[in-house]
Amino acid sequence: MKQLEYAFMAKLAIHIKEQLRKGVKKPYKTIIDVSFGDPHKAGVKPLTFARQVIAACTYPKLMNSDKLPLDAKQRAQWLLDRCPGQSVGSYTATAGIPETVHKISAFITRRDGGAPSDPKNIFITAGSQWALMNILNVLVNKQASPRTGVLTPAPGHDKAVLSIVGMGGETIPYYLTEEQGWALQVEELQRALDSAQGVCKPVALYVINPGNPAGHVQSRKSIQEVIRFVSEKRLFLLADEVYQDCVQGENTEFVSYKRVLNEMGPPFSETVELASFHSVSKSVMGECGLRCGYVELVNVDPAVMKHIFTLFSKGSCSPVLGQIALDVMINPPQPGDPSYTLYNQETQHIRDMLIQNAKRVYEVVNSLPGLSCQPVDGGAFAFPRVFLPPKAIKKAKDLGMEPDTFYSVRLLEEAGVFVRPGCGYKQKKDTYHIRFCIMTPRDMMDELLGRLTSFHRKFMMDFA
Amino acid sequence: MSQQAVNGVQCRAKVLTLDNMNPYVKRVEYAVRGPIVQRAVQLEKELKEGIKKPFTEVIKANIGDAHAMGQKPITFLRQVLALCAYPELLEDNKFPEDAKKRAQRILDACGGHSIGAYSASQGIECIRQDVSRYIEKRDGGIPSNPDNIYLSTGASDAIVTMLKLMVCGEGRDRTGVMISIPQYPLYSAALAELGAVQISYYLDEDKCWSLDVKELRRALNEARQHCNPRVLCIINPGNPTGQVQSRQCIEDVIRFAKEEHLFLMADEVYQDNVYAEGCKFHSFKKVLFEMGPEYSSTVEMASFHSTSKCYMGECGFRGGYMEVINMDPEVKAQLTKLVSVRLCPPVPGQALLDLVVNPPQPDEPSYTTFVKERTAVLAALAEKARLTEQVFNTVPGITCNPVQGAMYTFPRITLPQKAIDKAKEEGKVPDMFYCMKLLEEEGICLVPGSGFGQKEGTFHFRMTILPPTEKLKVVLQKIREFHIRFTQEFS
Numbered sequence: 001m002k003q004l005e006y007a008f009m010a011k012l013a014i015h016i017k018e019q020l021r022k023g024v025k026k027p028y029k030t031i032i033d034v035s036f037g038d039p040h041k042a043g044v045k046p047l048t049f050a051r052q053v054i055a056a057c058t059y060p061k062l063m064n065s066d067k068l069p070l071d072a073k074q075r076a077q078w079l080l081d082r083c084p085g086q087s088v089g090s091y092t093a094t095a096g097i098p099e100t101v102h103k104i105s106a107f108i109t110r111r112d113g114g115a116p117s118d119p120k121n122i123f124i125t126a127g128s129q130w131a132l133m134n135i136l137n138v139l140v141n142k143q144a145s146p147r148t149g150v151l152t153p154a155p156g157h158d159k160a161v162l163s164i165v166g167m168g169g170e171t172i173p174y175y176l177t178e179e180q181g182w183a184l185q186v187e188e189l190q191r192a193l194d195s196a197q198g199v200c201k202p203v204a205l206y207v208i209n210p211g212n213p214a215g216h217v218q219s220r221k222s223i224q225e226v227i228r229f230v231s232e233k234r235l236f237l238l239a240d241e242v243y244q245d246c247v248q249g250e251n252t253e254f255v256s257y258k259r260v261l262n263e264m265g266p267p268f269s270e271t272v273e274l275a276s277f278h279s280v281s282k283s284v285m286g287e288c289g290l291r292c293g294y295v296e297l298v299n300v301d302p303a304v305m306k307h308i309f310t311l312f313s314k315g316s317c318s319p320v321l322g323q324i325a326l327d328v329m330i331n332p333p334q335p336g337d338p339s340y341t342l343y344n345q346e347t348q349h350i351r352d353m354l355i356q357n358a359k360r361v362y363e364v365v366n367s368l369p370g371l372s373c374q375p376v377d378g379g380a381f382a383f384p385r386v387f388l389p390p391k392a393i394k395k396a397k398d399l400g401m402e403p404d405t406f407y408s409v410r411l412l413e414e415a416g417v418f419v420r421p422g423c424g425y426k427q428k429k430d431t432y433h434i435r436f437c438i439m440t441p442r443d444m445m446d447e448l449l450g451r452l453t454s455f456h457r458k459f460m461m462d463f464a
Numbered sequence: 465m466s467q468q469a470v471n472g473v474q475c476r477a478k479v480l481t482l483d484n485m486n487p488y489v490k491r492v493e494y495a496v497r498g499p500i501v502q503r504a505v506q507l508e509k510e511l512k513e514g515i516k517k518p519f520t521e522v523i524k525a526n527i528g529d530a531h532a533m534g535q536k537p538i539t540f541l542r543q544v545l546a547l548c549a550y551p552e553l554l555e556d557n558k559f560p561e562d563a564k565k566r567a568q569r570i571l572d573a574c575g576g577h578s579i580g581a582y583s584a585s586q587g588i589e590c591i592r593q594d595v596s597r598y599i600e601k602r603d604g605g606i607p608s609n610p611d612n613i614y615l616s617t618g619a620s621d622a623i624v625t626m627l628k629l630m631v632c633g634e635g636r637d638r639t640g641v642m643i644s645i646p647q648y649p650l651y652s653a654a655l656a657e658l659g660a661v662q663i664s665y666y667l668d669e670d671k672c673w674s675l676d677v678k679e680l681r682r683a684l685n686e687a688r689q690h691c692n693p694r695v696l697c698i699i700n701p702g703n704p705t706g707q708v709q710s711r712q713c714i715e716d717v718i719r720f721a722k723e724e725h726l727f728l729m730a731d732e733v734y735q736d737n738v739y740a741e742g743c744k745f746h747s748f749k750k751v752l753f754e755m756g757p758e759y760s761s762t763v764e765m766a767s768f769h770s771t772s773k774c775y776m777g778e779c780g781f782r783g784g785y786m787e788v789i790n791m792d793p794e795v796k797a798q799l800t801k802l803v804s805v806r807l808c809p810p811v812p813g814q815a816l817l818d819l820v821v822n823p824p825q826p827d828e829p830s831y832t833t834f835v836k837e838r839t840a841v842l843a844a845l846a847e848k849a850r851l852t853e854q855v856f857n858t859v860p861g862i863t864c865n866p867v868q869g870a871m872y873t874f875p876r877i878t879l880p881q882k883a884i885d886k887a888k889e890e891g892k893v894p895d896m897f898y899c900m901k902l903l904e905e906e907g908i909c910l911v912p913g914s915g916f917g918q919k920e921g922t923f924h925f926r927m928t929i930l931p932p933t934e935k936l937k938v939v940l941q942k943i944r945e946f947h948i949r950f951t952q953e954f955s
Contacts, residue, residue, distance in 0.1 A: 007800075038582050041575030051550040059546035067556060084524075084532035089778040091529045093505070094497055126617060126782070129807060141486050142659060162805050203479070234479050271476045287580040289811030291617070291782075301478040307489050313497040314653045315620065319810040320780035321549070 006424060009035070009409065013418050028416035032448050034436035035418045037212070037380040039286035042440035044353070047285055047346050049339040050328040053079070054321050057088050069338040079324055088320040094313040096124025096294070097320075100327045104294055107330035108258065115262035121297045121305075124326060126318045128242050128279040128293035133163045134311050135275050135295065138304065139204050139236055140169035149200035151192055151235070153184070155383065155425035155433070157212045160240075170200040173426050178385065181374045182214035186225045193233060204236040205229070210243040210254065210378025213425050213435040215358070217252050217378035223260040227268055237274045242293065245283035246439070248358035249377030258298060274298040280325045282380055284350040286439065292322025350439075357438040357445045358382075364449045370460045380439045383422065386432045392463040404432035407459070415455040417448055491656035495649050495915020500899055501526055504909035519907030523939055525927045526909045528703070528871045530777030533930035535844075538776060538837050540830045541819050544570070548579050548815050562828040570815045579811040585804040587615025587785070588811070591818040595785050598821030603750035612788045614799070615817065617809045618779075619733050619770035622786035624654045626729060626766050629799055630695055631660040640691035642683060642726070644675070646874060646916035646924070648703040661691035666919060669876065672865050673705035677716045684724055696726040701734040701745065701869030704916050704926040706849070708743040708868040714751045721763055728765040733784075736774035739846035740868040749789060765789040771816050773871065775841040783813030783820075845871070848929040848936055855940040859947050871930060874913065877923050877947065883954035895923040901950065906942045 013031055020026060033041065040046060049072055056062045056076035063073050082099050084090040095101055101119050108117040125131035140148045147170045152161055154173035161171050174192035176182040184207070196202050207226060210217045218226075230237045239257040247254045258276055262269050279293030297305065332347075333340040358376040365373035365384045373384040388396075388403050396406035404421035411417050411434070422433025438445065482490065501524070508522045524532065531537065540563060547553050547567035554564055573590045575581030586592065592615065596608040616622035631639040640661040643651045647664075655662045665683040667673040675698070687693050698717060700709045709717075721728045730748035738745050749767055753760040771783035788796065824830040849867035856864035856875045864875035879894050887897035895912035903909050913924025931939055 036582060038575060040578035040581040043576055046578055046580050055546040055550035055553060058549055059542045061558075062546065062553075065556070065558070067553070083780070084529065085534055087531035087537055087780070089530075089537050089776075089780045090532040091527060091779045126810070127807065129805070133806070137657070138485050138489050139480060141484060143487055144484075159805055159807075166802075166805070203484070236479050267476065273479050285580075288582045289574070289578070289580045289808070291808075291810040299478075301481055303482050304478075304480055304485055307482075307485065307492070310492050310494055310498075310653075311489055311657070314492065314494040314650055316497075316618065316779065316782075319617070319782045319813060321812045322810060 006035075006420065009405075009412065009418070009420075012409065012412060016412065016416070026416065027414065028451065031412070031416045031418055032444060032451070033418040034438075034440060034448065035420050037282060037437050037439065038288050039350075039380075039437075039439040040288070042437065043444060044286055044350060044439060044441060045346070046287065047328070047343060049333055049343045050285060050287070050325050052339075053328055054324050057324055058321070060086075071333060071337045071339050075328070079327060083320065088324070090320075092317045092320060092323065094309065094317055095122065096318060097323055097327070100124065100323060103327060103331045104296075108256075108296060112256055112259035112262060115259050117258070117296065121300070122294055123297075123308075123312055124292065124294045124318045124323055125312070126315065126322070127281065127291045128240065128277040128295070129159050130291075130315075131277055131293060131295040132160060132238065132240065135238065135308070136160070136163055136169070136204075137167060137311065138308055140164060140167040142168040144201060146198075147200045149196050149202040150238075151189065151202060151205040152426075153206065153208055153211070153214075155213050155422065155427050156206075156208055158424055158426075160206055161426070170196075172196045172200065172202055175428055176211070176214055176216065178374060178428070178431075181377070182211060182216035182383075184216075184218060184222055184226065186229055189226070189229050202233070202235060204238055206238040206240065207257075208240040208243075209257070210246060212243065212379055213381045213383040213422075213433075215248075215374065215376035215379045215381060215383065217247055217249060217254055220255050220260055223255065223257055224264060227257070227261055227264060227272055231268055231272050237272060239274060239276045241276055242279040242282045243379040244278065246354055246380050247378045248355045249375055252377045254378065258296065261298065271299060273300055275300075280322060280329050283329055284347045285325060285329050287322070287325045290319060290322035290325050292318050292326050294326065353442055354439060356442055357440065360445060360449060361438055364453065368453060368456050371456060376438060380437055381435050382438050383425075383433050383435050386434060388432050389460065389463040392459070395463070404434060407432065408434055410459060411452070411455055414458075415451040417451050417455070488657050488659045492653045493649065493656070493915070494653045495911050496527055498911075498915060500896065500903060500909060500911065503900065504903060507903070507907065517907065518905055522903075522907045522909060523931060523935070524909045525931060525939065526911045528773065528928055528930070529779050530773075530871070530930050531779070533928070534932045535777050535841060535930065536837070537778065538834065538841075540824055540834045541776065541778070541816060543830075544819055545812060545815060548812070551577070560829045562824055562830050566819060566822070570818060574811065579815060581811070583808045583811055583814060585806070585808050586800060587613070587809060588814050588818075591615065591814050592785075594818050594822045595787075599749070599787060603747055603753070606750060606753045608787060612791070614786050614788070614803060615809045615814050616784045616786060617782045617806075617813065618772055619731065619768040619784040619786070620650050621782075621806075621809070622766075622768055622784060623650065623729065623731065625799070625802055626786070627654050627658055627660065627695070629795070629802060630727060631658045633692055636690060637692045639695070640687045640693035641695040641697060642680065642687075642693065643697045644699065644702070646704050646913065646918055648699060648731075649915055651697055652917070661687065663687040663691070663693055664917060667702070667705060667707065669865065669919070669922075672868070673702060673707035673874075675709060675713055675717065677720050680717070680720055693724070694727060695729060696721050697729040697731065698748075699731040700748075701737060703734065703870050704872045704874040705865070706867045706870040706872055706874070707865075708738050708740065708745060711744075711746045711751060714746055714748060715755060718748070718752055718755060718759060718763055722759055728763060730765060730767045732767055733770040733773050734870040735769065736842065737845060737871060738869040739849045740866050743868045745869070749787065752789070762790065764791055771813060771820055774820075775838045776816070776820060777841075778816055781813040781816045782810050783817040784809075785817060844933065845929065848933060849873075851933070851936065852927075852929050852940060855944065859944045861947055861951050867929060871928050872926050873929060874916070874924050874926050877925065878951075879923050880951060880954040883950065886954065895925060898923070898950065899925055902943065902946050906946055908939055908942060
């Protein structure tokens with residue numbers, strides 16, 4: 001149902017773009033499309049070093065070019081030497097270029113304060129969603145009665161939900177607490193688990209940290225509580241951490257589930273079964289179109305691992321250019337390298353952009369009566385709440401639309417801002433939200449907030 | 465499973481175990497990357513560590529990966545892709561104008577002019593349009609609608625998506641899918657994972673692996689008793705067998721599909737790889753439409769293509785597409801929804817596909833080199849196909865059908881009874897036993913025929929014809945010697 005609503009809005013956006021192209025007069029010249037978490041589409045530039053390495057790997061004659069810095073050429077050569085036939089057109093090993101897999105394990109250990117990471121448990125995958133779908137495929141027992149259940153966050157993006165349902169499983173939503181910055185409360189996990197009694201058999205808990213669409217970043221304490229919960233209730237833990245690079249909040253720190261698990265020591269560190277996901281799509285790289293990520297599996301039964309490997313193997317391997325981007329992401333230029341200054345500049349610029357955008361969104365949205373926004377401490381989206389007047393809700397229902405879809409459609413038509421309605425993310429009943437990407441150039445965000453402000457004021461007046 | 469004590473320490477049972485995991489996943493096998501390949505990788509490691517072996521390198525003739533075996537990428541393709549990856553190179557005069565033009569066009573179709581942006585989940589629109597035009601040109605003008613084109617992550621992604629879409633029902637109503645024996649094990653793996661019923665139809669080894677409709681009928685009628693047959697899959701040119709179906713055969717299959725109300729899935733990824741004289745690739749779509757409206761407006765079909773094979777061999781880019789014909793609009797809406805869950809196919813693969821369907825034209829600067837390179841690749845493959853068949857047929861105990869197309873040979877091997885018994889002792893399937901021994905003694909990695917399916921009591925292996933000609937000669941010689949030795953050892 002939600003899919004259809006997005007499809008309908010996407011069509012509308014295309015229609016409006018066409019009208020603008022033909023010169024039809026509108027209060028705006030272009031559509032600001034923030035409906036997807038797609039930084040490049042929004043105008044954020046790719047990282048130069050990554051693209052230089054990819055270009056040199058693709059067309060090795062560039063190794064002789066003076067247009068590329070030495071470290072880019074060296075990295076490209078290093079990678080090509082590890083591709084069969086020295087070509088990015090060859091398949092790689094199922095789990096990815098082995099040396100890159102080793103680097104990922106080193107990256108994880110560095111990130112996690114020394115927590116050991118076994119390369120044998122790491123698979124490079126064609127995007128984090130692909131990996132998640134395959135792990136869910138192992139977890140969701142189609143023949144089981146009652147059906148397999150997976151606890152999923154509400155609000156939470158819908159891809160995992162669609163996969164679980166498509167596989168014959170059930171989703172058990174647990175609600176994040178909006179008034180507390182979208183915090184995850186263990187009592188709510190318990191309530192959700194209790195609600196599954198007699199309905200389905202819960203086998204796993206899916207968390208998104210930093211969140212999507214909610215922009216919360218879990219504290220260490222919160223993560224410990226979740227780990228204790230899954231340990232006690234015997235649930236497999238799926239930790240979607242693709243936004244770990246996007247942390248905007250002051251005094252906010254991303255700490256990985258793996259790290260906390262390791263710090264908690266036995267029995268947890270040796271028994272809790274965990275899959276952690278990361279991706280090149282949502283880091284400051286923003287390389288969504290290259291389709292590459294990885295999953296680290298912890299404490300998984302070795303016999304089951306064999307089957308996971310076979311399942312991954314029938315997809316052959318991840319796109320190789322994506323693997324190259326991943327190699328750069330987890331092992332960027334270091335101080336002293338020719339490309340370090342520029343790389344650092346570019347990534348810092350994007351991080352500053354995110355911090356500023358998050359601040360601006362929080363300030364502007366909260367200044368508007370009828371809108372409120374929790375701090376966007378992390379992630380790539382803002383998820384403000386819209387307090388729709390009864391007249392607007394009624395109008396929406398008359399039109400056969402969800403109220404926040406109605407608001408979003410109006411926002412698109414009248415202000416040329418393309419956001420996603422909150423109904424696509426499983427929000428609490430009778431609450432309404434919109435989601436928009438904040439990984440955009442600063443001027444685009446300013447423009448967006450300007451248009452949103454004018455539109456919202458008018459909307460609230462019209463439906464007073 | 466209750467807690468077990470191990471060395472006096474209480475051991476907690478796992479949450480996810482063989483007992484409670486998805487049972488369908490346990491049935492999935494994929495021989496092309498299976499146990500023999502894992503052993504080959506292990507041997508490579510040992511060689512690197514300096515451990516002495518009867519061979520100095522492991523030759524991986526198990527996987528259809530041309531570049532891994534030394535085939536060179538096509539220059540033009542890589543130039544455009546490099547320009548797309550790092551558009552600053554558009555200022556570099558070392559790149560030809562036609563490459564720059566195509567790169568610019570592709571970038572203009574990408575969000576933010578970057579191949580790092582998501583594309584529409586069905587694929588970049590102008591590329592789908594180019595694919596349509598390519599199909600129209602290939603098929604003598606028969607119209608192709610870009611709306612019916614779905615770009616995918618290699619052909620495999622599209623094949624699995626279609627199967628997902630069509631597999632349903634319970635018990636006797638469970639969807640049955642017809643696939644050849646032997647087959648490319650992606651099909652059997654996908655069917656196992658989906659819990660679909662695999663309906664095997666046997667290709668005729670004695671008639672050059674041709675397909676007989678009588679055999680299709682036999683398989684179908686038998687299957688009707690325990691499942692609901694809905695799909696017929698055919699790989700043409702074939703994998704592992706390499707047979708190129710005759711036009712008559714394709715017509716017969718289409719007629720059969722219409723009579724029996726089956727959805728046709730035509731896997732045509734090797735369509736440029738046709739070597740044997742008298743053999744020609746006929747696309748299912750073209751034949752369908754040439755059979756007239758009675759067929760062309762009713763038979764439901766999907767054709768698949770990829771950038772991994774043919775003359776490109778760009779497996780690592782994961783590019784491909786499918787064209788759906790006569791699909792019910794409501795089902796198509798479901799298909800569109802289904803592909804959106806995986807977001808979009810890799811954009812570099814989409815860009816590559818665009819170049820494959822839109823190659824340099826005679827009046828463009830890159831044309832001459834492009835044609836030269838493409839011709840050389842295909843000619844080398846044709847020569848290797850011929851050489852392979854020739855050499856294998858000189859070996860007593862090996863019979864090899866002509867490699868009419870694709871990239872593989874699937875010779876039949878006669879194994880002495882003693883070898884079959886020894887294999888059983890070791891808990892191995894006989895052709896796996898044979899291939900493992902070959903790997904350990906000669907460092908040559910092939911895939912046993914059991915990984916693809918074969919008639920009961922027959923044994924085969926699949927070898928790629930991809931190693932460079934000189935190396936291939938050595939490989940063929942080594943296998944020849946091995947086979948003779950093996951036969952003697954177990955006589």
